[in-house]
Amino acid sequence: MNEVMNAILTRRSIRKFTADPIPAEVLEDLVKAALHAPSGMGKQTWQFTVVTNQEIIHRLCGLIGTELGREGYDMYGPAAVIIPSNEKESPWGKEDNACAMENIFLAARSYGVGSVWINQMQNINDRPAVRALLDEIGVPADHVIYGVAALGYADPSVPVEPKERTGKVVYVK
Ligand SMILES: Cc1cc2nc3c(=O)[nH]c(=O)nc-3n(C[C@H](O)[C@H](O)[C@H](O)COP(=O)(O)O)c2cc1C
Numbered sequence: 001m002n003e004v005m006n007a008i009l010t011r012r013s014i015r016k017f018t019a020d021p022i023p024a025e026v027l028e029d030l031v032k033a034a035l036h037a038p039s040g041m042g043k044q045t046w047q048f049t050v051v052t053n054q055e056i057i058h059r060l061c062g063l064i065g066t067e068l069g070r071e072g073y074d075m076y077g078p079a080a081v082i083i084p085s086n087e088k089e090s091p092w093g094k095e096d097n098a099c100a101m102e103n104i105f106l107a108a109r110s111y112g113v114g115s116v117w118i119n120q121m122q123n124i125n126d127r128p129a130v131r132a133l134l135d136e137i138g139v140p141a142d143h144v145i146y147g148v149a150a151l152g153y154a155d156p157s158v159p160v161e162p163k164e165r166t167g168k169v170v171y172v173k
Pocket residue numbers: 011012013014015116117118119120147163
């Protein structure tokens with residue numbers, strides 16, 4: 001099996017991270033992988049905001065918790081998050097960002113870094129307290145966030161087993 005297939009077939013969502021930091025050069029490669037994702041008409045109207053500052057990550061988690069009534073929400077304690085955002089008016093922003101997210105996940109897997117899609121920002125982008133933090137970290141005011149990539153090394157105390165794949169496949173020959 002080649003490396004790409006191995007990363008695809010062994011990636012799983014990780015829901016408990018260790019506190020170990022991710023090396024900067026690995027994070028740079030994850031961003032490179034994101035930038036090489038396909039985008040509608042090649043417009044690349046996205047931005048990738050990479051946050052390793054734990055205080056900012058904790059504040060973001062706290063805001064999600066407050067806005068969504070989920071006390072103690074912690075995004076599973078990531079060492080870093082990559083926040084893809086895209087122009088609100090982009091017709092393909094959601095699709096473009098989803099492609100970038102999967103590239104990040106697979107590249108992360110290839111480096112032994114765990115990942116999970118965090119969906120909680122979708123509906124709270126424009127809440128004033130959230131927007132204020134997004135302004136602070138440089139997410140453009142005309143951008144929307146669909147998913148956040150939470151990243152870190154998997155905590156071995158939570159075993160991650162292969163998951164059976166049951167989607168229907170039809171071959172028409
Ligand atoms: C659009 C989307 C939203 C998701 N949102 C969350 C989320 O908010 N929290 C979470 O723990 N996992 C989230 N996931 C991860 C899925 O639950 C996970 O991919 C699925 O259960 C399959 O497991 P696997 O990723 O280990 O293959 C999301 C995945 C997608 C594609």
